[in-house]
Amino acid sequence: TIRSSRRTLVTSIDPSHGLTEEQLAIQELATDFAVKEMLPNMAEWDEKEYFPVATMRAAAALGFGAIYATEDFGGTGLNRLDASIIFEALSRGCTSTTAYISIHNMCAWMIDHFGNPSQREQWVPQLASMEKFASYCLTEPGSGSDAASLSTSAKKDESDLVLNGSKAFISGGGDTDVYLVMCRTGSDGPRGISCVLVEKGTPGLSFGKKEKKVGWNSQPTRMVIFEDCRIPASNIIGNEGQGFNIAMKGLNGGRINIASCSLGAAQASIENAADHAKVRKQFSKPLANFQNTQFRLAEMSTEVVASRLLVRNAAVALQENHPDTVTLCSMAKYYATEKCFQVINEALQLYGGYGYLKDYPVQQYLRDCRVHMILEGTNEVMRLLIARHVLSD
Ligand code: FAD
Ligand code: 2MC
Structure with a gap:
C-alpha cells in the first residue's frame, strides 16, 4: 500500500514554522518571558555573577521547571520537542540562565522517571515549582569524558550509605538544594555506579570555591565534596547499579x-x-x-x-x-x-x-x-x- 509520508514538521528561518497551535502558544509564552523578564537583565547577571532565583521561579510558574516530567506529581507533561522549543526561546533572553534551567529539568525528569513513588511525591513538586533547585553530579577531577571511571564511593553502613569523594564543575553547586550524585556502590566500570540524592545541609557535604568562568556567569559552578557524608540508602534513585x-x-x-x-x-x-x-x-x-x-x-x-x-x-x-x-x-x-x-x-x-x-x-x-x-x-x-x-x- 502507498502511504502518504509527508512530514508535518517544516523548519525554516523562523523558528515558529512547522509547529502545532499548542507549540506556537508555548513558544510565544517562552519568547515573551525571555524578552521581558530575562533579556533586560542578562548583561547584569553576567557582570555581577548573579543567580536569578526569583526569575527562574517565575519561569517555573509558567511550567518551565519540570517541562517533560509527567503530570503525576506536578511536572508539566510536555514532550521533548516542546522542551527544545522552550529552551531555544528562553535562551535568547539569557543563554546561561536557560542552560541552568535545562539541567534542573534534566534532574526533575530523572527523579520523576526513575524514582520510586515516595521520592517522586516528595521531590517533583518542589522541583517543578523551583522552590528547590537541583544539580547533576557526574564529573570528577579525575573522571571527565571517561565518566564510567568515577571514584566517588558510597559504602553501605547498615541502612545508610556513606559517601566519600568529590565532583568537579557542578552547575548550581553550593546554591542548589538537591544533588543527584553518581557514585560507586559496586565494582569498577559502569555497572558499579548508583545514582543517589543528597540534600544540601547533610553533614559531610561541602563545596569548593566559586569558579571564575568565560561565560555561564549567571549560574555558579563549584566542586561538590563528600567527606563521610551519610545518607539513607533509601535515597538511591532507581536500582543499585543502575546509576x-x-x-x-x-x-x-x-x-x-x-x-x-x-x-x-x-x-x-x-x-x-x-x-x-x-x-x-x-x-x-x-x-x-x-x-x-x-x-x-x-x-x-x-x-x-x-x-x-x-x-x-x-x-x-x-x-x-x-x-x-x-x-x-x-x-x-x-x-x-x-x-x-x-x-x-x-x-x-x-x-x-x-x-x-x-x-x-x-x-x-x-x-x-x-x-x-x-x-x-x-x-x-x-x-x-x-x-x-x-x-x-
Ligand atoms: P577531559 O575528559 O579531560 O577531556 C579533555 C579533552 O580531551 C577534550 O577535548 C576531550 O574531548 C578530549 N578527549 C577525552 N577523551 C577522548 C577520547 N576518548 N577521544 C578523543 N578525545 C578525547 N559536569 C557535571 O557532572 N555536572 C555539571 O553540572 C557540569 N557543569 C559544567 C559546567 C561548566 C561551566 C563546565 C566547564 C563543565 C561542567 N561539567 C559538569 C563538566 C563537563 O561535563 C566536563 O568538563 C566534560 O565532560 C569534559 O571532561 P573534562 O573537563 O574532564 O575533560
Ligand atoms: N544513552 C543510553 N545509554 C548509554 C549512553 C547514552 N547516551 N551512553 C552510554 N550508554 C550505555 C551503553 O550502552 C552501555 O550500556 P550496556 O552496558 O548496557 O551496553 C553503558 O552505558 C556503558 O557505556 P559504554 O560501554 O559505551 O562505556 P564507555 O566507558 O566505553 O563510554 C561514554 C561511555 C564515553 C559514552 C560516557 O562515559 C560519556 O558519555 N562520557 C561523557 C561524560 C559526560 O557526558 N559528562 C557530562 C557531565 S554533565 C554536564 O556536563 C552538565 C553541564 C550537566
Whole structure:
C-alpha cells in the first residue's frame, strides 16, 4: 500500500514554522518571558555573577521547571520537542540562565522517571515549582569524558550509605538544594555506579570555591565534596547499579536541551546582526549592501536551520524511543553547538568593533555558547558515540 509520508514538521528561518497551535502558544509564552523578564537583565547577571532565583521561579510558574516530567506529581507533561522549543526561546533572553534551567529539568525528569513513588511525591513538586533547585553530579577531577571511571564511593553502613569523594564543575553547586550524585556502590566500570540524592545541609557535604568562568556567569559552578557524608540508602534513585544508565538517559535529553540553547543564541545573533547591517553605513552604504554581508547572513541562516532540523529530529527520536536515539542526540549536540558557535562568531564580526563591546549581547551569547562544545559530553565524545554506531556490525 502507498502511504502518504509527508512530514508535518517544516523548519525554516523562523523558528515558529512547522509547529502545532499548542507549540506556537508555548513558544510565544517562552519568547515573551525571555524578552521581558530575562533579556533586560542578562548583561547584569553576567557582570555581577548573579543567580536569578526569583526569575527562574517565575519561569517555573509558567511550567518551565519540570517541562517533560509527567503530570503525576506536578511536572508539566510536555514532550521533548516542546522542551527544545522552550529552551531555544528562553535562551535568547539569557543563554546561561536557560542552560541552568535545562539541567534542573534534566534532574526533575530523572527523579520523576526513575524514582520510586515516595521520592517522586516528595521531590517533583518542589522541583517543578523551583522552590528547590537541583544539580547533576557526574564529573570528577579525575573522571571527565571517561565518566564510567568515577571514584566517588558510597559504602553501605547498615541502612545508610556513606559517601566519600568529590565532583568537579557542578552547575548550581553550593546554591542548589538537591544533588543527584553518581557514585560507586559496586565494582569498577559502569555497572558499579548508583545514582543517589543528597540534600544540601547533610553533614559531610561541602563545596569548593566559586569558579571564575568565560561565560555561564549567571549560574555558579563549584566542586561538590563528600567527606563521610551519610545518607539513607533509601535515597538511591532507581536500582543499585543502575546509576550510569540513569545518568546517560538523562544526558540524551540534556544534550538536545543544550543544543537548543545554542540555537536560540545563534538565532538572536543573526537577527541582531541583520538589523545592525541595515543601519550601519560604511563607504556611503549600509553594510547589508555588501555582498560579503549578504552571503555571510545566508550561510549563517542555513547553518541555523540545519542545526534546528537535527535538534528537532533528535527530540522526536528521543520522545518516540527510536533505536538510533543516542546517535541522533549526539549528532544534534555536536552539530548545533559547533555551527551555532561559528554563527555567533560571524555575527560578532559583522558588528565590527561594536561586537567586541559588552554594550551588545552578541559577545555574551558567544561566551555562553562556547562551553556547550565541552559540557554534557564533549563534542569529541559525541563523535565517538556516532562513530561507534557507524562502525557497529
Ligand atoms: P577531559 O575528559 O579531560 O577531556 C579533555 C579533552 O580531551 C577534550 O577535548 C576531550 O574531548 C578530549 N578527549 C577525552 N577523551 C577522548 C577520547 N576518548 N577521544 C578523543 N578525545 C578525547 N559536569 C557535571 O557532572 N555536572 C555539571 O553540572 C557540569 N557543569 C559544567 C559546567 C561548566 C561551566 C563546565 C566547564 C563543565 C561542567 N561539567 C559538569 C563538566 C563537563 O561535563 C566536563 O568538563 C566534560 O565532560 C569534559 O571532561 P573534562 O573537563 O574532564 O575533560
Ligand atoms: N544513552 C543510553 N545509554 C548509554 C549512553 C547514552 N547516551 N551512553 C552510554 N550508554 C550505555 C551503553 O550502552 C552501555 O550500556 P550496556 O552496558 O548496557 O551496553 C553503558 O552505558 C556503558 O557505556 P559504554 O560501554 O559505551 O562505556 P564507555 O566507558 O566505553 O563510554 C561514554 C561511555 C564515553 C559514552 C560516557 O562515559 C560519556 O558519555 N562520557 C561523557 C561524560 C559526560 O557526558 N559528562 C557530562 C557531565 S554533565 C554536564 O556536563 C552538565 C553541564 C550537566
